[in-house]
Amino acid sequence: MDFFLDLLQGFATLARPDVLAYMVLGFVIGTFFGAVPGLTSVLAIALLLPITYSMDVVPSLVMCAAIFMSGMYAGSITATTINIPGAPSSMMTAIEGYALMKKGEGANALGHAALGSMIGGSLGALLLMALMPLAAKASLLIQTPGKFALVLFALVVIVIVQRGAVAKGVVATMLGVMIATIGIDVMQPIPRFNFGTEMLVEGIDMMPIIIGTFAISEVLYQAYHNRDDIHLSLSKAASVTIRRRDFLPPLGQIRQIGLFTYLKSSLLGYGIGILPGVGGSMAAFVAYADAKRRSERPDEYGHGSREGIAAAEAANNSMCGGAFVPMLMFGIPGDPTTAIVLGVLVINGLQPGPRLLETQADLIAPMLASLFISALVLIPLTLFLLGPWFVRIVSIPKGLLYACIAVVALVGSFVATFSIFQMGLALLFGILAFFLRQQNYPTVSLLLGFILGPDLEQYLRRSLSLSDGNPMVFLTSPDSLFFLALMAMFLYFMVIRRPKEI
Amino acid sequence: MAVQQQRWRSRLLLPVFLFLLTTIYVAATFQITPQFSEGFVGPRFLPLLAALLMYAALAHIIWRDLASDETSETGSFLQPVAVVLATAVYIAVFKPLGYSLATLLYVFFLFHIFHYQQGRPARRLLYAVAVTAVFYGLFALVFGIRLPTLLDVI
Numbered sequence: 001m002d003f004f005l006d007l008l009q010g011f012a013t014l015a016r017p018d019v020l021a022y023m024v025l026g027f028v029i030g031t032f033f034g035a036v037p038g039l040t041s042v043l044a045i046a047l048l049l050p051i052t053y054s055m056d057v058v059p060s061l062v063m064c065a066a067i068f069m070s071g072m073y074a075g076s077i078t079a080t081t082i083n084i085p086g087a088p089s090s091m092m093t094a095i096e097g098y099a100l101m102k103k104g105e106g107a108n109a110l111g112h113a114a115l116g117s118m119i120g121g122s123l124g125a126l127l128l129m130a131l132m133p134l135a136a137k138a139s140l141l142i143q144t145p146g147k148f149a150l151v152l153f154a155l156v157v158i159v160i161v162q163r164g165a166v167a168k169g170v171v172a173t174m175l176g177v178m179i180a181t182i183g184i185d186v187m188q189p190i191p192r193f194n195f196g197t198e199m200l201v202e203g204i205d206m207m208p209i210i211i212g213t214f215a216i217s218e219v220l221y222q223a224y225h226n227r228d229d230i231h232l233s234l235s236k237a238a239s240v241t242i243r244r245r246d247f248l249p250p251l252g253q254i255r256q257i258g259l260f261t262y263l264k265s266s267l268l269g270y271g272i273g274i275l276p277g278v279g280g281s282m283a284a285f286v287a288y289a290d291a292k293r294r295s296e297r298p299d300e301y302g303h304g305s306r307e308g309i310a311a312a313e314a315a316n317n318s319m320c321g322g323a324f325v326p327m328l329m330f331g332i333p334g335d336p337t338t339a340i341v342l343g344v345l346v347i348n349g350l351q352p353g354p355r356l357l358e359t360q361a362d363l364i365a366p367m368l369a370s371l372f373i374s375a376l377v378l379i380p381l382t383l384f385l386l387g388p389w390f391v392r393i394v395s396i397p398k399g400l401l402y403a404c405i406a407v408v409a410l411v412g413s414f415v416a417t418f419s420i421f422q423m424g425l426a427l428l429f430g431i432l433a434f435f436l437r438q439q440n441y442p443t444v445s446l447l448l449g450f451i452l453g454p455d456l457e458q459y460l461r462r463s464l465s466l467s468d469g470n471p472m473v474f475l476t477s478p479d480s481l482f483f484l485a486l487m488a489m490f491l492y493f494m495v496i497r498r499p500k501e502i
Numbered sequence: 503m504a505v506q507q508q509r510w511r512s513r514l515l516l517p518v519f520l521f522l523l524t525t526i527y528v529a530a531t532f533q534i535t536p537q538f539s540e541g542f543v544g545p546r547f548l549p550l551l552a553a554l555l556m557y558a559a560l561a562h563i564i565w566r567d568l569a570s571d572e573t574s575e576t577g578s579f580l581q582p583v584a585v586v587l588a589t590a591v592y593i594a595v596f597k598p599l600g601y602s603l604a605t606l607l608y609v610f611f612l613f614h615i616f617h618y619q620q621g622r623p624a625r626r627l628l629y630a631v632a633v634t635a636v637f638y639g640l641f642a643l644v645f646g647i648r649l650p651t652l653l654d655v656i
Contacts, residue, residue: 054645167566170559171520177552178527185545188537192545193530216589223581223615399618400629403609406585407637410592411601415647423593431586435516438577457548461540469541 003133003357010365013058014373022059023370026066027378033067034074035390036401037084038222041071042444045340046214047405049207049347050412057348061367064341065320069121069374070382071337072280072317076113076309077390080106089280089319092288092312099304107246107387108253112309114383115249116262120314121375123266124273124321129368132328136354139329144466146479147330148459151452153487154276154332158448160494161278168441175436176449177456179204186458187465199421206343207416208425209450213443214336215409216430219402221437247387249306257310261291269315273322276448279335280316287315317375324371328352328364332452336444339451513567517560524560528553584615600652601642605634 013019033044044067052060075087080097093113100109142150155173162169182193183203194200265287272283291311292301301308323334324341331352333339345352350360357364413426433443463480467473474480531549592608599607610630613619619626641647 051645054647167559167562170555171517171563174552174556174559175520178524178549178556181549181552185534187540188545190534190537190545192534192549193527195530220582220585223585224577224579397618399613399616400633402616403612403618403630404633404637406589406612407605407609407633410589410596411605411637411641411649414596415641415645415649420593420597423596427586427589427593430589434582439513439516441516453548453552460548461543464543465540469543 003361006357006361006365007129007368009362010367010369011373013362013366014062014369019059019062019366022063023066023374024378026063026370027070027374027382029063030067030070031074031077031382031386034071035077035086036396037078037082037086038218039401039405040087040214041067041074042336042340043214043218043405044071045337045344046210047408047412049210049340049343050416052344052347053416057344057350057363058366060344060348061341061363062370064337064344065367065370066374066378068320068337068341069317069371070378072320073114073117073121073313073375073379075316076117076313077110080109080113081390087280089284089316090312091281092284093309095302096305096308096312099302100306100309103304105304107243108249109304109306109309110383110387110390111247111249112253112257112306113313114247114379115254116265116310116313117317118375118379119262120266120269121317121320121379122372123263123314124270124318125368125372125375126321127270127318128321128324128371131325132357132368135325135329136357139354142330142479143477144459145463145473145477146483148456148463149474149480149483149487150330151332151456151459153483153490154326155449155452155456156487157276157278157490158445158452160490161282162442162445165440165442166495168439169445172436172441172443172445173449176446176451177453179209179446180450180453181457186454187461204425205417205422206346206450208413208422209429209447210340210343211409211413211426212429212431213433213447214340215405216426217433217437217443219406219409220430220434222398222402224434224438244384244387247383253306257307261307261311262314265291265311265314266318269318270322272315273319273334274325276326276332276334276452279323279444280319283319284312284316287311317379320371320375324368328356329354331455333448336447339444339447342451514564517564517567520556521560521564524553524556581615585612588612588615597650598652601638601649602634603652605637606630609633 014023029044030041033039034041045064048060048063048067071087072089075085075090076093076097077086079085079090079094080101083094083098085091085094097106097109097113100106159166159169159173182200183191184201185192191201268287268290269283272278272286288308288311291307292298295301295305295307297305297307319335323338326332326334327338327342329352331342333342342352350356350363409426410423413422414420416422433446436443436446463473464471474484527549531546531553534545534549536544536546588608588611592604595604610627613626613630619629638649642649
């Protein structure tokens, strides 16, 4: 009951002009980053991370939630208009949306994408708020061996979702784990891997890794590709006239899609969001495949199916709510964006876990409210207000854009700690992430390995020291056994009996 | 044939580099001296396990790359190298030159790398000044952060 009162208080906090302004600003930033091909909401939050050192925690979290939701939705803009998904999670929307665009129904496709995102995002946020107290109670039941098994399960899922590139997933994840072991040991007061330097004794901060992996590497990657084709397509699409009234999907089309599609896709997205490291792309893919499988008009798929757009967009936005569950309850991020939000929490001295709801619900509640309002109000409002100019807004020259990103990333990493060393580290990780990306290694796994590595080690060693070194504790403890069985099930279905491609 | 061989070699560079990095890491693992014994699973356990998994995955990648004819993404390394060099210089001069001058030069150089406002040096400079000023406003004025200055002036 207390938590629901805190939630109401969270909505009231959101009505404060300064907090509201941060939410709207976050939404606009997220829309921009989500819509520009090559930029993602992850990059937007990564650039925001150092700035949060100088901000209050509530506006920071509110802004992060708005960026997350809008970034997930905005990927559909360029996916529909120029067939280049602004975010990877809009891949399915590109297939159907661009087909509609070619038929001259681009505005209608954008409207369906916004409606699907609005329904999915709102339901995901509502489910998050409603189930959070239950999740907190359930998480209290998990003991140290169970926590180890849960983190291990998370790491295994992160690796096996890299379909066709599991070995590269292992490399990136282990690289993250190895970087995380630099500094003071998790159980004993001894430095590890500092190579005789004092600077590495305290370990490596999350911030240069995030800035390097997502911002610097992006600048290098764009310099490597130098893709002028995107801007040619953007300028071509910008010449198409889009009227506001065309955004509104006719009721007949919404009925044809059906409430069940919206609800099922949202639930699928939420459930997939809870799984660590899976993210919006998988949510959209699974919901799209499911909608196609049980569709009455499967032949429309690939040629402009509105049902396909609705399913994919509802699922990827609903994923936002699900991704917050493991992050807030266990400190296990459901996707890269929540991994960076975790960084914002840690910077501000908030410790994820079941006690978070008891002691700091007043700080968390506005963020959850922001997630809901962003989906329910700001997605349709943004489409209505900015829709006709979306393509022109995202047609910003690449040179100007990447110069700005480089400056924010580097100056941001300096102002966070006033350390030139941190700037250097950001560059170093940026170079590493660039080469990893260039050879198709999943850089997100590097970040998740870095975050989860210390927890894995700590819970493993604690469990063993509590059981006098007996490894059977992981099989005799019911919570641990549950997660190990879950892991075995995932391994069976994802690796041994691989799901079919669409 | 020669081009294909070069691409094949360049694909192997990263796994080989990571292989060497892991070897240095393993060597450093043996220098960890625990303060008290925790049995088999002590401060060295996870690093060694991570290195072992890394070796196995890298061996798999190298083996597969040797057998495959796949070509990796193509692009020019010249621009990323120029960005890295410019960034390294920017980091080195950030404190001595101060935010304003260092950022202005850095942004101007990035514009050059990305061919922004090509053939219009005056407009390029103007945009570089604008970007420098906008982010000065954001960091110093909006968030009140003290940025490094040249001779306590700019």
